[in-house]
Amino acid sequence: MTDADADPGMNGMNDKDGADGADITVDIAVVGAGAAGLSLAHRLAGTPGPHGAAPSVALVEAPGEPGSGTRTPPRTWCFWEAGEGPYEQAVRASWDRLRVRCPDGRTAEARLGPLRYKMIRSPDFAELVERRLARLPRLHRPAATVDRVLDHPAGGAVVHGTDASGSPVRVRARWAFDSRPPRRLPAARSTLLQHFRGWFVRCAADSFDPSAVELMDFRTPQPAHGLSFGYVLPLGRREALVEYTEFSAAPLRREEYERALRHYTAEVLGLGGMTVLDTEQGVIPMTDAVFPRRAGRCVFRIGTAGGATRPATGYTFAAVQRQSDAVADAWRRGRVPVPPPAHAARHRAMDAVVLRALAAGRLSGARFFGELFLRNPADRLLRFLDGRSRWWEEVAIGLSTPVPPMLRSAVELPVLRRRDAVLPRP
Ligand SMILES: Cc1cc2nc3c(=O)[nH]c(=O)nc-3n(C[C@H](O)[C@H](O)[C@H](O)COP(=O)(O)OP(=O)(O)OC[C@H]3O[C@@H](n4cnc5c(N)ncnc54)[C@H](O)[C@@H]3O)c2cc1C
Structure with a gap:
């Protein structure tokens, strides 16, 4: 651990509510109760730290109903996993076969082997996780629209927000994890x-x-x-x-x-x-933008805001689970809980080439993805998308794509300028 990574503690405050003028003082503040926030709170709340105790957690969500104000609307998440997972009770449906249909009608149909493609609706996920969290004594659920998450000069982090009546809400924490969806994307080539x-x-x-x-x-x-x-x-x-x-x-x-x-x-x-x-x-x-996962000494970003979305596909849910597991593991070991990169550098590089070739109009996207599934076993592609493929499988996947446009895109990436992009309002 480097000096910059050392646990800065929370000087000048004790571990009681109301310390230093804050409304709540906890070990960990999680901002946003969507896929990333709920998953992380769920993992952390059941994880004892090096001294034996699970952390006290404040899960801060904007007030109101999902879809109103700044709250994310309900949505459907799909992902794949082998066997039963931690959210099985919320799985609405699952399948062991996938089909991809090419523009000319050719069809790639595949059994997924040990994997199942699963669908969870966000309200069912929230209900399951909240039911489990409700049993925990050291969980706080302030409803506040957060506008700033900052390092505190005396150590730790401070979350500033406003409740439904307009009153300020302040949460102090040893560590803060912010999942508010970004309005601006970091600069990207594609x-x-x-x-x-x-x-x-x-x-x-x-x-x-x-x-x-x-x-x-x-x-x-x-x-x-x-x-x-x-x-x-x-x-x-x-x-x-x-x-x-x-x-x-x-x-x-x-x-x-x-x-x-x-x-x-x-x-x-x-x-x-x-x-x-x-x-x-x-x-x-x-996007091939690099999302900073560390916004301060004690402030981290998670979920889409922390780069969990796979650039070439948009799948995020499974990466969020991997990040949550890693953060909980760091907490258990008493280490600085920086979320690890959600996707390996070589996978992000391969995705950057695909995105560039698509954005430059060099690939027929429909033919590209159709052929990918016709020429590769589906479970290999799904493992690749989850970052669990072997290098030789990735070479085989690369060779099944149209080589000239991919090569040209790969060669020009290093000289392309990164530009800002703004996300449209949902
Ligand atoms: C419609 C849709 C379907 C998707 N389907 C899939 C899929 O099938 N599989 C997949 O892997 N990925 C999917 N994704 C991508 C990704 O998994 C989701 O966007 C996922 O919800 C991202 O999780 P998150 O926690 O980063 O953000 P969110 O789930 O959006 O959570 C952010 C939370 O922060 C809260 N918040 C926002 N602003 C504030 C504020 N100022 N103060 C306090 N709280 C705030 C929001 O209300 C929300 O609860 C989908 C995305 C969309 C939009």
């Missing part, structure tokens, strides 16, 4: 947006194969720049979440997503007698 809208549908007749996920269906009309695909998560023979997704520079207007979804469900999937029960919409940044 930034695309993965943007989508989905319908939860019910059909009058059997219409879906509940045993397989349609991961990428490229039979959608392809946009002039970037790519588009349908995504179908069947929840039964008659129910599914059906999404229209694009990877491109800017999101669509709501009516454009609706038109694309009407076309996909009616013309491509041939669904009739269909009722839309609910909708979901989102934007995920796909």
